Amino acid sequence: MAEKKIVKVDAPKTGCVACMPRTMEIPLGPQHPALKEPEHFLLEVEGEVIVNATPRIGYVHRGIEKLAETKTYSQNLTLVERVCGICSHIHSISLVNATETALGLEGFKPPERAEYIRTIVSELERIHSHILWFGVAAHEIGFDTLFMLSWRDRELTMDILEDISGNRVNYAINEVGGTRRDLSEKQIARMNKYMDITIKRLKRYTEICLKEDTIRLRTQGIGVLLPSTAKKLCAVGPTARASGLKIDIRYDDPYNAYAGPLRDIFNVITYDTNDVFSRVVVRLLEIIEACKYVKWLLANLPDGPVFIKPPRKVPEAHVLSRTEAPRGELIHYLWSNNTNKPYRLKITTPTLANILSVAEMLKGDYIADSTITLASIDPCFSCEDRIITIINKDRRKAKVDNLTMDQLRKYSREWHAKNKRWKK
Amino acid sequence: MSDLKREQQVVDALKSHFGEKLLSIETTFPRRIDCTVKDPDHLEVFKFAKEKWKAWHLIAISSVDTPDGVIAAVYHFDIVPPHGTETAITLNLRVDAPNREKAEITSAVSVIPGAQFFERETHDLMGIYFKGHPQLDRLILPDDFPDNVHPLRKDFLLEIQKEEAAKKAARAARAKK
Numbered sequence: 063m064a065e066k067k068i069v070k071v072d073a074p075k076t077g078c079v080a081c082m083p084r085t086m087e088i089p090l091g092p093q094h095p096a097l098k099e100p101e102h103f104l105l106e107v108e109g110e111v112i113v114n115a116t117p118r119i120g121y122v123h124r125g126i127e128k129l130a131e132t133k134t135y136s137q138n139l140t141l142v143e144r145v146c147g148i149c150s151h152i153h154s155i156s157l158v159n160a161t162e163t164a165l166g167l168e169g170f171k172p173p174e175r176a177e178y179i180r181t182i183v184s185e186l187e188r189i190h191s192h193i194l195w196f197g198v199a200a201h202e203i204g205f206d207t208l209f210m211l212s213w214r215d216r217e218l219t220m221d222i223l224e225d226i227s228g229n230r231v232n233y234a235i236n237e238v239g240g241t242r243r244d245l246s247e248k249q250i251a252r253m254n255k256y257m258d259i260t261i262k263r264l265k266r267y268t269e270i271c272l273k274e275d276t277i278r279l280r281t282q283g284i285g286v287l288l289p290s291t292a293k294k295l296c297a298v299g300p301t302a303r304a305s306g307l308k309i310d311i312r313y314d315d316p317y318n319a320y321a322g323p324l325r326d327i328f329n330v331i332t333y334d335t336n337d338v339f340s341r342v343v344v345r346l347l348e349i350i351e352a353c354k355y356v357k358w359l360l361a362n363l364p365d366g367p368v369f370i371k372p373p374r375k376v377p378e379a380h381v382l383s384r385t386e387a388p389r390g391e392l393i394h395y396l397w398s399n400n401t402n403k404p405y406r407l408k409i410t411t412p413t414l415a416n417i418l419s420v421a422e423m424l425k426g427d428y429i430a431d432s433t434i435t436l437a438s439i440d441p442c443f444s445c446e447d448r449i450i451t452i453i454n455k456d457r458r459k460a461k462v463d464n465l466t467m468d469q470l471r472k473y474s475r476e477w478h479a480k481n482k483r484w485k486k
Numbered sequence: 487m488s489d490l491k492r493e494q495q496v497v498d499a500l501k502s503h504f505g506e507k508l509l510s511i512e513t514t515f516p517r518r519i520d521c522t523v524k525d526p527d528h529l530e531v532f533k534f535a536k537e538k539w540k541a542w543h544l545i546a547i548s549s550v551d552t553p554d555g556v557i558a559a560v561y562h563f564d565i566v567p568p569h570g571t572e573t574a575i576t577l578n579l580r581v582d583a584p585n586r587e588k589a590e591i592t593s594a595v596s597v598i599p600g601a602q603f604f605e606r607e608t609h610d611l612m613g614i615y616f617k618g619h620p621q622l623d624r625l626i627l628p629d630d631f632p633d634n635v636h637p638l639r640k641d642f643l644l645e646i647q648k649e650e651a652a653k654k655a656a657r658a659a660r661a662k663k
Contacts, residue, residue, distance in 0.1 A: 120626035125644070127611075128637055132646050163515060293542045296600030309543070314568035315517055315576070382518055382562055382578055384545070393562065395548045395578075405553070410546035410604070418603055 085113055090432065092121050101441070103421075107429060115424040117417050130407040135161050135238050135376060138404065142394075143232045145409065148194065151187045152387040153409070154236040155180055156394040159317055160383035161238050164376050164398050176240035176368045181319035182253075182359050183227070183235055184385075185352045189260065190219040191388035192345045192352075195440045196267070199342060202434045203280040208267070215263045218256045225249055240369030250360050257353045264353070268346045281339040285423040285435035288336055297419045299390020299412050300348065301439045303332045304340040311386035319359060327358065338438045345440075374402050387412055389440050413441045493519055496565060496575055503534060517573055519565065522580045525591055528561060531579060532597045539566045544594070545576065547604035549612035551640045557589040558582045559614055561601075583614055593619040611638045 085106045092100035100121035106114035126145055130138050135157075142153040158180075162172050193216040200208035220230050226249055227233035235241050271277050287297065292305040302309055310330045312320045320328065331347045333340040376398040383394045390412025399405040416439045423435050493513045500508060500521070507530070509522040523531060535541040543564040550558050558580050565577040583589035593616035594601045605616045606625040613636035616622060624631070636642065643651070 118625070120624075120628070123626060125637070128642075128644060129646075132644065132650070167514075294599050296542075296544050296598065309568065314574045316573065379514065380520060380578065381515065382576060384576070391545065393546050395546070395560065395562070397550060399553070406548075406550050408546075408548040408550075410548070414603055414607065415546070415600070418600060 084108060088429070099441070103424070103432075103436070105424065105429065105432065110428050110430075112424050112427055112429060112432065115421045117421055119414075119417065127407060127409060130404060132403070134402045135404065138407070139236055139238070140234065142409070143234065145411075147231055148191050149187060149387045149389065149392075150232045151183050151235070152385055152392055153394075154234075155184055155318070156383045156385045156392055156409075157396070157407070158236045158238055159385070160381045160394050160396040161376055161398075162372075163381045163383065164379040164396065165238075165372055167377050167379060168373060170239075170370075170372055173240055173367050173370055174364045175244075175366045177318040178359055178363050179241045179243075179245060179368065180236060181324075182245075182356055183223070183233055184318075185356045185359070186219055186223055187233075188352045188388045189349050189356075190216050190223070191440075192349045193219070193264075195345060195388075195437075196342070196349075199338075199434065199437055200277075202437050203277065205276055208270075212267065215260060218260055222249075222253050222256055225252065237369065239372035240367070242369075244368045245360075245363070250363070253360060254357060257357050261350055261353045264346060264349050268343070268350070271342055271346060277342070278339060281337065281342060281434065282335070283337055283339075284427055284431045285338045285341075285438050286336050286426075287419055287423050291422055292419060295418045295422060296415055297390075298415045299386070299388075300341060300344050301390065301416050301419060303330070304344045305336045306332055306334040308332050309391075311384050311391050315384045317383075317385060323362070324355065324358060328355075338434055341438045375400055376402070376404075389413060390416060413439070416441070490516060492566070492572075493517070493575060496577075499538065500531070500534075504531070517575050518578065519575065520578045520580070522582070525581060525584070528579055528581050529592060529594060529597050531577075532561075532563065532594060535563065535565045535577075536597070541565055541567055542598075543567060543574075544598045544601055544604070547601065547608050549608045549614060549638065551612070551638065555586065556582050557586055557612060557614060557639070559591055559608060559612075561594065589614045590617055591615075592617050595619055610636075612636055613639065 085108050088105045088107055089102065090105055091102040102118040102121070104116040104118070105112050126141060130141060133141055139154050139157060142157050143150040145153045162170065193212050197209045197212040197216070200206070200212065223233060224230050226245060227235045227243060235243055287301070287305050289305045289307055292302050292307055297305065297307070298309070308330050313325065313328050313330050316325055329351055331344050331351060333343045378400045379398055381396045381398070383396065385392050392412060393408075393410045395408040396404055397406040420436060420439055420441070423438075424432055427435055490513055493516070497511055497513060497519060500511065504527070507523060507527050509524065511519065511521045513519050521531075532541075541564055545562040545564060548560040548562065550560060552558055561579040561581070563577045563579060564574050566575040568574040581591055583591055591614055593605055595605065595616075596618060602620070603625065605619055606622060608614050609616060609619075609622055610624055610626050613634070627637075
């Protein structure tokens, strides 16, 4: 009986084994285990090994570049801070630098104390962003204790940021012509104290990472990106530095306080094992360096005003503003046209530059390692995707406005009753 | 730093090598050079910089719908990479497309493989067709987005911009009365 059944099922529909394709395609995402943000990777696998990876992005587009053309410079600062939730401050620094460079054609110069405060906040942001990534990476490899501990230490930096700006996420400390808030003696003392604790803790974590087998076995030798490939694919930030390329915009194209005497003590961190482990070490060492810069900046904070009123109209210029975000190089390219609104603002974020490198890193790895490899560039897809306008009419119809949760539930029940056996 | 000496050296080197192929070249800000070339010449500039200064880093590609109605791509390129304690010098290389309807520019992927995604993004949002690109698909906009509609062009108006234009027209009409 059983034999007969098998014969029936085995019709030549599937073809013989020799005709079957050697590779299989596995879609990873848009919702997937590695990240909290949506993006899609089509992995081509041969057995357990990935042969090819095709990325597809654009799931969190919001239309910021186009919208920026309709707002004034001051309003745009609020807008560009919303590009990303983690590295929000660096976007506003970029735009403010671009605007002030253009204003510099008319002789405008922001006060020095403001530039120092901006730099302090951007370094604090780097510290909290890198510790956040470190926690996520520890979670990815199944080391949840380290995840909890590192996030506990991140709270110190978050507390400082809340103390000096009033917010935990979008600090809104920049303004064209200076900063909105000044630092008090009490705040400076607290920051110094907290930075000392952070340095101590981070040194301990670096020690753990360099010696602990749990981390080393799980991260060494995977997600390899050779320096020559990194150069070819134009990798940036910690991803490039972990492949031994000595590039850092803070040193190569200094802005704000980095252009001053801080440049003499600046240290570009590189590591040369080219794998995920290398990226972990580079980020950890960078946090310690960032803590030192914050302490140096606080010790050398110049006196003076923090805000000078700028002219309302920005003279015509084409300005390229380069900054080093926690994830790599960020650029804002501004075309001003002698009005109070930008003619064109182009934002390019580090993840877009690094996404080709990830596709390269994934090749030759096991599927099980794909999550940590993906997470190793610290991708930020909200940064990357900025534009969407709903044009599809059907979609507009489906838009649910002003519905309460109960109404929405009712709607979904009705819809599923109508469309029985619905499959995507 | 501010005497623009190093920048001037780079400008001189480019001028002597390319001559009249450079439509315009100037340095307004420190560490920045703005330059305009015709369509396939930008590849020559990249090759020249690669040989002479060992440049490798393409920072980004911007696209602008200029006030004159020209669609232009701007390649931001580290023409002199950082070396030791010296800073980098960036070249903003502008390439104009011949016309709006069929905006075509030669792709730089053959010289710089890292340009792939930047060009796809530009193609998606500004509608510049890069000739010789290996895979010029949608990258950012949804798959069901209508073809030949490019949101970053100036003739694509947001709801906000339409409202503003209507308000302006109403104000002008009232002023006439």
